Amino acid sequence: MIEQDWVSERFAEHQERLRAVDYRMLGSSGEAEDAVQEAWARVSRADTSQVENPAGWLTTVVARVCLNLLESRRARREDAAGALPPEPAVPQPGIHPHGQAGPEDEALLADSLGVALMVVLDTLTPAERLAFVLHDVFAVSFAEIGPVIDRSPAAARQLASRARRRVRGTAAVSGAAQPARRDLIAAFLAASRDGDFDALLELLDPDVVASELRGADAVASFFSGRAEAARLALVDGVPAAVWAHRNRPKAVFSFTVADGKITSITVDTDPDRIRGHDIVLLGGAKDDRTNRGSLRER
Known part of the structure; x- marks a missing residue:
């Protein structure tokens, strides 16, 4: 009982x-929040007799939980890589707020990591990200x-260094490039x-990649006539596109741009991930900034 009380207090x-x-x-x-609960389930059953650094031990436990979740998320995306969502029969004119993250949570994430960093983190492997x-x-x-991550300290250092280079490369894309990116995506949707x-x-x-499609001809053929319900949007502050069905966002299309051309298109259909995004639809009549973390128009 004493050991359980100690674990509860440290947690x-x-x-x-x-x-x-x-x-x-x-x-x-x-x-x-799910990861915190899973971490508690693990530590409450663990032998703590050899724990000398509670903060470090608990951080290691939650890191392992996150690694498992990231690997599962990556596997789901790979399984769905070739399946873009079908268009609804009738495009939906409006989308209602649905986000779960509170204002303080979204602000904390934006302040500590930044939009560009969160976008590039999704391109890293789970081990690199961790x-x-x-x-x-x-x-x-x-x-x-x-x-x-089942690596040596030297290998972990290399993973972090590789991720850092990619983050710096993303940060090098200045805010001034955002309008051009937005116009390019708008032209693509049109x-x-x-x-x-x-x-x-x-x-x-010419070498654009979209899911399993490779090359401009294949990607253009696939997307030709298929974007009736897709809307230009800011997803966590980055120009993108959102596809919705029955007033609910079902897919987020992210674009990689280089030298004024679209070099890759990725599709995220994971409901939990979509709920975690701050999505602003562009081109609408309404600009509602009172519910950060939800889908809104402007």
């Missing part, structure tokens, strides 16, 4: 930090990170809706 003492680790690792307040976030954001040593194959080709890099 309560460090719970906010653990939730912060989960949130920054996963990018979703709902998943972060190594980078734990070391660069929470100052966890590579000696502690290595066992979590050409897709109009079924204008030639216009799509003009917007796509």
Whole structure:
């Protein structure tokens, strides 16, 4: 009983930090809360007789939980890579707020990591993401990170370094480039809706990749005439597109742009991930900024 009380006290003492680790690792307040609960289930059953550093031990436990969740998320995306959602029969004119993250949570994430960083984190492998976030954001040593990802400290350092280079590359894209990116995506959606194959080709890099599709001809053929219900949007502040069905967002389309051309299109259909995004539809008559974390128009 004494040991259980000690575990409860230490967990309560460090719970906010653990939730912060989960949130920054996963990018979703709902998943972060689930991870905290799973971590508690694990530590409450663990042998703590050899624990000398409770904060480090608890951080390791939540990191392993996050790693499992990230690997499961990545597997789900790979399974669904070739399946873009079908268009609804009738495009829906409006979408209602649905987000689960509170204003303080979204503000905390934006302040501590930034929009550009959250976007690029999704391009990292689970091990890269964990190594980078734990070391660069929470100052966890590579000696502690290595066992979590089943790597040596040197290998963990290399993973974090690789992730850091990618993050810096993303940060190099200045805010001034955002309007051009938005216009490019808007032109892509318009050409897709109009079924204008030639216009799509003009917007796509010759080696563009979209799910299992490779090359401008294949991608243009697939998207030609298929974007009736897709809307230009800001997703966590980054120009993107959102597809919705029955007033609910079902897919977020993210675009990689280089030299004025679209080089890749990725589709996220995971409901938990979509709920965690801050989505603003562009081009609408309404600008509702009172419910951060939900889908809204402007």
